[in-house]
Amino acid sequence: MFSRQVKQFLKRSSSTLWPYLQRNYGAPSRQAKVTNDFVSSLKSIVGDKNVSTADAVREQHGHDESHHEIGLPDVVVFAESVQHVSEVSKLCNDNVVSLIPFGSGTGLEGGVNALEGGVCLDVTKMDEIIEVNAEDFDCTVRPGVMRIGLNNYLRDTGLFFPIDPGADASVCGMCATSASGTNAVRYGTMRENVLNLEVVLPDGRVIDTAGKGRRTKKTSAGYNLTNLFVGSEGTLGTITKATVRLYGVPEKTISAVCHFNSVQEAVDTVVQVLQCGIPMAKLEFLDDVAIEAFNKFSKFDMTVAQSLFLEFHGPALGLEDQFNTVKELIDMNNGFGLKTAIEADERNKLWKARHEMVWACCSLIPGSKPYSTDVCVPISHLPDVIVKTKEMIKEANVIGPIVGHVGDGNFHVFFPVDHADTETFKKVYDISHRMALLAMDRNGTCTGEHGIGMGKRDLLIRELGEEGVEAMRQVKKTFDPNGIMNPGKVFC
Numbered sequence: 001m002f003s004r005q006v007k008q009f010l011k012r013s014s015s016t017l018w019p020y021l022q023r024n025y026g027a028p029s030r031q032a033k034v035t036n037d038f039v040s041s042l043k044s045i046v047g048d049k050n051v052s053t054a055d056a057v058r059e060q061h062g063h064d065e066s067h068h069e070i071g072l073p074d075v076v077v078f079a080e081s082v083q084h085v086s087e088v089s090k091l092c093n094d095n096v097v098s099l100i101p102f103g104s105g106t107g108l109e110g111g112v113n114a115l116e117g118g119v120c121l122d123v124t125k126m127d128e129i130i131e132v133n134a135e136d137f138d139c140t141v142r143p144g145v146m147r148i149g150l151n152n153y154l155r156d157t158g159l160f161f162p163i164d165p166g167a168d169a170s171v172c173g174m175c176a177t178s179a180s181g182t183n184a185v186r187y188g189t190m191r192e193n194v195l196n197l198e199v200v201l202p203d204g205r206v207i208d209t210a211g212k213g214r215r216t217k218k219t220s221a222g223y224n225l226t227n228l229f230v231g232s233e234g235t236l237g238t239i240t241k242a243t244v245r246l247y248g249v250p251e252k253t254i255s256a257v258c259h260f261n262s263v264q265e266a267v268d269t270v271v272q273v274l275q276c277g278i279p280m281a282k283l284e285f286l287d288d289v290a291i292e293a294f295n296k297f298s299k300f301d302m303t304v305a306q307s308l309f310l311e312f313h314g315p316a317l318g319l320e321d322q323f324n325t326v327k328e329l330i331d332m333n334n335g336f337g338l339k340t341a342i343e344a345d346e347r348n349k350l351w352k353a354r355h356e357m358v359w360a361c362c363s364l365i366p367g368s369k370p371y372s373t374d375v376c377v378p379i380s381h382l383p384d385v386i387v388k389t390k391e392m393i394k395e396a397n398v399i400g401p402i403v404g405h406v407g408d409g410n411f412h413v414f415f416p417v418d419h420a421d422t423e424t425f426k427k428v429y430d431i432s433h434r435m436a437l438l439a440m441d442r443n444g445t446c447t448g449e450h451g452i453g454m455g456k457r458d459l460l461i462r463e464l465g466e467e468g469v470e471a472m473r474q475v476k477k478t479f480d481p482n483g484i485m486n487p488g489k490v491f492c
């Protein structure tokens with residue numbers, strides 16, 4: 001199942017990997033303490049009301065939606081302007097105090113957890129939609145703008161912002177994690193959809209990654225600084241403005257669901273649909289266990305089997321033809337039970353339930369919280385990797401529904417785990433690491449969309465090699481020589 005190299009690594013896995021989860025946050029702290037004088041200086045920049053050392057506020061900002069252990073910041077600062085962000089950054093840099101940008105805390109790899117205390121910089125008050133250029137299909141937003149709010153604002157323009165992680169996240173937080181979701185197979189991820197970013201560097205300087213005011217679809221002008229900050233997880237600077245691409249709301253949308261007796265048949269259908277060049281908007285996989293959770297939580301009555309959820313976007317003319325071609329491919333692969341949802345209410349109900357799958361999976365074990373995984377492989381390896389993952393889950397005797405953005409070769413297991421149950425927690429941790437190793441063994445990545453955060457730093461080294469990670473560390477040193485930006489994330 002694994003290559004020899006991975007087998008050797010697995011032999012050591014329970015002794016070497018588990019401690020990472022316990023508490024191995026990398027190099028010993030070089031961070032200075034947050035003193036009363038320091039807090040007074042913060043207050044003189046952003047005003048008393050925008051600085052909090054209250055336990056409840058620190059607690060709220062010390063974790064995201066993941067299973068990772070909470071990490072309390074010493075103080076939470078609410079910025080109201082770019083100048084606030086710049087002056088707070090400079091103060092932290094001069095005093096070598098950690099600075100952790102906070103979007104909306106929906107991350108899944110412990111990105112906002114303050115591993116060495118310091119300042120959590122909450123940018124949600126900066127929530128202006130600066131401009132929408134409808135004819136150019138772009139808009140520019142401040143970091144407090146959330147993706148659902150943006151789409152509500154855009155409703156009358158006939159445009160929409162397609163990147164849709166299950167949670168309602170901040171657009172700039174989505175830049176920081178390089179997020180995607182169910183629409184990526186058609187519209188791409190954040191990497192393909194960000195045109196420009198304004199970033200405050202740790203020393204307080206403000207840069208525009210593509211040049212001030214630039215918002216072209218193409219550029220050959222020098223290095224791609226924009227994409228350096230996409231996926232940087234708050235380790236290089238604070239994003240204070242993002243210009244992102246928009247798309248026309250399709251004239252017609254058809255959603256559909258169908259079922260298969262095997263993972264192979266479901267994935268074969270997906271590959272053939274893509275080979276036919278059908279521009280699918282969504283191609284999602286749910287395994288039988290996931291469908292059980294889906295039915296129970298969202299009150300559906302779907303056949304419990306390996307399933308595909310699909311969506312077609314396009315002009316009314318021709319969309320039915322696309323649907324009919326896909327229907328033929330489903331039949332050819334022994335798919336069954338094809339049902340469509342054309343009315344908006346019906347479609348919204350289906351996709352809302354898909355986005356809530358993580359909570360549906362938790363409903364399988366009362367009192368549990370989600371432990372999510374996220375791997376991505378070239379699509380030809382997908383059936384093999386999913387089937388082997390199911391075997392690992394069965395062997396460990398844990399509950400692990402599989403849900404995937406299968407059109408991208410990306411899938412998750414949402415393990416519902418009672419965190420007090422250490423034995424199950426360890427098993428789940430072990431499976432998720434094995435899954436990542438297996439994916440990497442098949443030319444894949446340990447994370448398609450949730451990022452490295454604090455949870456996958458050891459895996460990043462395996463994925464890129466020491467030399468690759470060292471090159472990243474050098475980039476980090478260039479932008480953040482004092483190492484104040486979100487320490488302990490991405491790198492061991």
Ligand SMILES: Cc1cc2c(cc1C)N(C[C@H](O)[C@H](O)[C@H](O)COP(=O)(O)OP(=O)(O)OC[C@H]1O[C@@H](n3cnc4c(N)ncnc43)[C@H](O)[C@@H]1O)c1[nH]c(=O)[nH]c(=O)c1N2
Pocket residue numbers: 064065100101102103104105106107108110111112123143164165166167168169170171172173174175176177178179180181182233234235237238239240355358449450486489
């Ligand atoms: C139920 C559910 C479902 C999903 C997901 C979460 C949950 C809870 N996610 C994950 C999550 O929504 C995604 O990672 C978001 O991009 C996180 O955005 P936040 O604003 O919440 O960032 P959050 O505040 O959690 O921060 C995440 C990281 O980005 C940094 N950061 C945030 N704002 C920044 C800024 N302005 N400047 C610099 N750094 C900043 C932080 O420091 C941290 O390292 C997801 N994801 C996905 O890709 N596909 C999916 O399908 C889903 N689905």
Ligand SMILES: CCCCC(=O)C(=O)O
Pocket residue numbers: 108166181354355357358370371372403412414
């Ligand atoms: C644990 C939440 C993972 C969410 C996700 O990425 C999805 O639903 O696709």
Ligand SMILES: [Mn+2]
Pocket residue numbers: 181405412449
């Ligand atoms: Mn996902």
